[in-house]
Amino acid sequence: MPFDYLLILGAFLFCVGLFVVVTRKNAILVLIGIELMLNAANINLIAFSSFDPNALQGQIFSLFIITVAAAEAAVGLSIVVKVYKHFQTADLDKINELKG
Secondary structure, three states: OOHHHHHHHHHHHHHHHHHHHHHOOEHHHHHHHHHHHHHHHHHHHHHHHOOOOOOOHHHHHHHHHHHHHHHHHHHHHHHHHHHHHHHOOOEOOOOOOOOO
16 A cells, blocks of 8 residues: 555544544543544554564554553543433533532
8 A cells, every 4th residue: 555545544543533522511422533533543652663574663552542542542531421420411511610
């Protein structure tokens, strides 16, 4: 696959993720948008890493981002579940203050 296509794919995924984060009101969809942006960064890192087969920095950074994304998903979903139990909604506009 040509290098330009990978960069365009990464930019498209990042833009879609950013659009989802900015426009959606549901906390789960915001987390999905963040995951899309992290995956776009992974695609770009692997694309740049493919030009130097002796250097593995892009692939190592990509594994690090995957680890951080998994931790972010676990912590984020647990926070969303707790907030949903307290407020009975996942709409970010309705949850404007976190007072117990």
